[in-house]
Amino acid sequence: MDTLVQISSSVLLLIGSFLCISGGVGILRFPDFYTRMHAVGVTETLATSMILVGLILHNPDFLVDVKLVIILLMTLFISPTASHALANAAIHNDLATEKNQKSDNANNDEVKPSNP
Amino acid sequence: MLIAATLAILVVMIMATIRAVMGPTLYDRVLAVNMFGTKTVLLISLLGFVMGRPEFLDIAIVYALINFISVIGVLRYSGHFTLKQTEDQEK
């Protein structure tokens, strides 16, 4: 039982770090702000949750587990809200997307094809 | 395993810093700082366990809150938050 808990904790930590790194690679290599935000927003919350659950399993002390659960809940609330706020601000200020470079309105229905 | 996770998070923090220095628009930089903040929360929690001192979790909680408040602050005061809305209202 004990080794099962340790193994699952290690697996969760490993998956969490992998997701984290993929989010980091995404923020460097994606071409546009909106795509970068998608990469970060999705992987960040999930990676944080996995790493925190891995830490909870790793540690038997009750008070420390309560604090880790508090951090987990807070991250689940805060992280998506911050992504939403960023995206909202960017859309309202008509940040250009990759497809329509000179944008008056970022929610164009017709897509101008960029030069190949 | 904890040490491997810590190293991975350090690498990601360096990547986020590169984007913060490089990013052409303001929003890229805000995104990078936000990501840096959440990775710091994880880094502090992991370091606490690696060094055997779980009191660091208090710092992690504070840091998560402060990160949120800073991002909201930047968006509010970058001058863009309310301007567009009131223009639409006048029309």
Place this chain on the structure above:
Amino acid sequence: MGVAIAIVRMKDLLAVVMLLGIYSLLSASFFVAMDAVDVAFTEAAVGAGISTLLMLVAITMTGRTEHPTRHKPLLALAVVIVTGSLLIYGTLDMPYFGSAEAPIHQHVAPRYINDSMQEIGVPNIVTSVLASYRAFDTFGEVVVIFTAGMGVLALLSVVRRPRDNEKIDSYNKSMHEQHLILRIVTKMMIPFILLFAFYVQFHGDFGPGGGFQAGVIFASAILLYAMLFGMNTARRVINQSLIQLLAATGVLLYGSIGVVSLLNGKEFFDYSVLSADPVAGQHLGILLIELGVGITVASVMVIIFFNFADRRDYSASKENKDL
């Protein structure tokens, strides 16, 4: 160091503020790696939270980019290089980081570490040093913070004209529709942030924490509310004269503990006279002065922010721009 170089070279001040946030976080991580928990706590809360917000509000008034310098500051550069190299040369003589023969580890520190538990009975030695052995020093810090608040009030406060209530309500309604999600999530989080501030305040004896950090966290909850719901609503919730009164009350509470000790025949800030048992007296004294510190720090941060934001609204309304 790369972050510091980028900060100096960039002209866009908003980006600089963000990079300063990253820099402060890096410092907090260093402190954590050096096992200095209270310092990391304070650095994270103050450097990345309140400083960033205050600098942002200041930037909105001064403009977003830096003016280009008109001359090359060669003389200043030479002075800095000479001073820096002299300082580094001076440190070559000092003992290594953490070596056991360094003078700071010989005289005062072992006494604190050995005797703190019996004399004061508080597990967190940082708190016992700050609040009891060096209480006068901390008193100076609190008075400095209070003076900063007074300075901001004296220089920047603006007499408010009573505003049109209808305009406020319509502005609030429009903001409500745009930022609905943010407002709801913030409304749920603010009670927990305040509760956490109280936890940090009173748990400072056993873990990292204490008055300064708790005051900063409390103030940042109030600033979050003010940013999202508009300054006018925040003003209706938090009365300005009450905050100014609270700032003074914190310092007064701190000072009066010292005076009570004097009146009972012992030295200034000797807490053992506060109760029958000296150790219990120390506990009571530490509790009360940390409370004073927390109250003053929270009020002064709120005063500074409200006055900065007021100035911004005032100058914006004079040019008839929008808030």
